[in-house]
Amino acid sequence: GAGVSQSPRYKVAKRGQDVALRCDPISGHVSLFWYQQALGQGPEFLTYFQNEAQLDKSGLPSDRFFAERPEGSVSTLKIQRTQQEDSAVYLCASSLRSDTEAFFGQGTRLTVV
Amino acid sequence: GESVGLHLPTLSVQEGDNSIINCAYSNSASDYFIWYKQESGKGPQFIIDIRSNMDKRQGQRVTVLLNKTVKHLSLQIAATQPGDSAVYFCAENGGYIPTFGRGTSLIVHP
Numbered sequence: 001g002a003g004v005s006q007s008p009r010y011k012v013a014k015r016g017q018d019v020a021l022r023c024d025p026i027s028g029h030v031s032l033f034w035y036q037q038a039l040g041q042g043p044e045f046l047t048y049f050q051n052e053a054q055l056d057k058s059g060l061p062s063d064r065f066f067a068e069r070p071e072g073s074v075s076t077l078k079i080q081r082t083q084q085e086d087s088a089v090y091l092c093a094s095s096l097r098s099d100t101e102a103f104f105g106q107g108t109r110l111t112v113v
Numbered sequence: 114g115e116s117v118g119l120h121l122p123t124l125s126v127q128e129g130d131n132s133i134i135n136c137a138y139s140n141s142a143s144d145y146f147i148w149y150k151q152e153s154g155k156g157p158q159f160i161i162d163i164r165s166n167m168d169k170r171q172g173q174r175v176t177v178l179l180n181k182t183v184k185h186l187s188l189q190i191a192a193t194q195p196g197d198s199a200v201y202f203c204a205e206n207g208g209y210i211p212t213f214g215r216g217t218s219l220i221v222h223p
Contacts, residue, residue: 031209040121040215042213043213044213045210056210091157093156098210099145101159104156104158105156107155
């Protein structure tokens with residue numbers, strides 16, 4: 001595709017439910033980032049992949065959050081036992097290299113009820 | 114300065130005016146800076162970037178100025194249009210991770 005694609009666009013989860021958010025980066029982009037954006041705030045870094053290697057996961061808020069990119073393209077962010085404070089927009093971005101501009105997807109809005 | 118809580122700094126301008134959005138960054142090691150525009154319900158959209166070996170870079174209707182001495186970045190939008198209304202973020206990159214500020218809400222009145 002022409003841009004970064006994320007699915008689903010919207011997800012409503014009951015507290016305690018597991019969710020999986022998908023990101024299809026731009027083809028050929030080596031770097032992939034996940035961010036969390038709360039209402040009225042800037043995106044907060046969660047984790048970074050270079051190809052299939054997860055080089056930085058320092059932003060993941062707890063061990064309930066897990067991300068993977070097994071073949072160096074599509075990535076999945078999984079949140080186990082969701083809690084209300086997990087409600088946010090989850091943004092995925094990819095870039096050709098780590099020092100070039102990152103292109104963002106539309107995001108997945110997660111609401112935990 | 115930045116607001117606390119959910120209230121973003123806001124800049125209101127009239128259509129046709131020039132807009133200047135400011136950003137202070139924190140990491141003196143940052144060598145790459147990007148401005149993004151985010152409309153409601155959408156992901157951030159790349160506008161323009163600048164590397165630390167430059168002070169100024171121009172695009173179509175936009176100019177970014179970088180002052181490394183005071184760690185300040187600005188985005189100038191010429192002849193602002195209603196379609197420019199959005200939240201604008203600067204991001205600094207000192208290694209491999211773009212780090213975002215809180216953003217400024219630009220409101221353009223027709």
